[in-house]
Amino acid sequence: MPPSLIQVLIMLSLDGIGKFFGGLAALSDISLKVEEGEFLGLIGPNGSGKTTLFNVISGVLKPSSGRVSFMGADITGLYPDKICHLGVARTFQIPRPLKDLTVVENVMLGALFGDSGRSTYHSEETAKRDAIKYIDFVGLKVGELTMPDELTAAGLRKLELARALATSPTLLLADEVISGLNQEEILEASSVLNRIRDEMGVTIIWVEHIMGALMSLVERVVVLDYGKIIAEGKPSEVSGDKRVVEAYLGEEEQEVY
């Protein structure tokens, strides 16, 4: 195929996103394009605006300025359920399972409500079948009646992933899926993310404030600091960037000492 025919599809495009809380700028002038099939890492110290950016993309927060486009359509200010229906799913940094529902029922919600209008109507049975499929996919081992409060920290993060996947997204916003996990669990969770991209063909934006595991998996990294993009590029380039080291690794070292 001649190169001119290879089209790169821009899946998500952020243009000049700003978000102010009172006088405080949580995000200022964020512009970013994410290609279909990309595995993008978004890093930055605590409070740098990573989760705020996710909230803006997923519709939980309305940006004070700027535009969010998904698959060419303007989705700025749409309700979260609408954005979910379009194919954007997210996990929460602090897991938010519905505690009165079983783990399976939690994931079923995603299957029942997540993709209305895009694929076939889900009956309870197919939703349950799908839920179990995604629970297996993320490597969560639960019984039919397991409640969320019986899960470990790693289990809760897997539940977040399974519930998000059940909405059959084309773009996954993964918010700190490995923070608080031990080394073994980190490897497992990272490989799940990798499989979500490779086997399911889901584009992923992965937010993490620890650099380690993320840097070895993603293709491109965007670094946020004080609500601004301070660096962008291949992991190897970014980790050597002076500004990143100052803003980011500098703080990490301070934390160590």
Place this chain on the structure above:
Amino acid sequence: MRSPLNIKRGPILLTVILGCLILFPVFSPSPYLIHIITLIFIWSYVSTAWSYMGRFGLVSLGHGAFLGTGAYITALLFNFFNLSPWIGMLIGASGAVFLAAVLGYACFRSGIIGDYFALVTLAVGELVALSIIAMREITGGSLGFTLRSLGNSPLYFQFGSKVYFYYISLLFLLFALYLWKRIDKSKMQKALKAIGEDEVAASSVGINIIRHKMAIFIISAFLTGIGGVLYAQYITYLNPHTLSGVTVSLAIPFKAILGGMFNIWGPAIGTAMIVSLEEYIRVSYGTKFVGVSEVVYGIALITLIIFLPKGLYGTVLEIFHKRQRSAETIT
């Protein structure tokens, strides 16, 4: 939560209770007893309709607004235009639905939830009562008005005997319970449960928050509007304080919370207890303690919410299930 009524003996027990209720008037007991049980049916129906939304965290303290709207529209259409309440009640209940739709959309759109939603509804309930009083010319103000009597006229929802009302209100109650079951089997129930627990998480998996809340609010308001008509036709007298003031707006949730709003039988059991207790106090102490029931309401409500959030019946069920579960693990 499973109710013991659902396990094996459930259908039999239910049939027996229903059979007793149906046969009860046949043994011509005192009209007074028929009257009390009819009141229990009507208010059980209303508090069940209230719990449709209450159990998902949508606590309304203004259901009197819907009760009053339904009852007054229907009764005025009858008194002034001779429209049969059987048809009028649909218009009255539609009025309640309209009110709920406007109120619900305004609240849900701007994210008014929890205690704030309760406060807004409380105000709206009182607003409707005050509007009724203000329209003195046609509503008779706070003195209320009486339905034109036609004697025994089933086509106009008027009967010569209380027994008819007994059966009609029992039917309405059964319908409300049936609808509860239907809601429980629907996708809407799952959406509302998720919304009640965590709106952000619910909307992130694609649940339309506003639409689902509007739907249950409208269903609840419609049934409550009909409930107002039922009560007004039975008593044949409409008064803003008994149909839409703060007192009645608080009495409805209290009945539901007392019995336990999370279980299908809770609101009815709570209502039976309250109506019986009120009658007992009224009969034994007469007018000596006017207003005492409101004081008892207030104290009991606070105590309940703090110590028995699942209500009396709900708590009994929980203890029952714990016993059963521990018995199962032992054997």
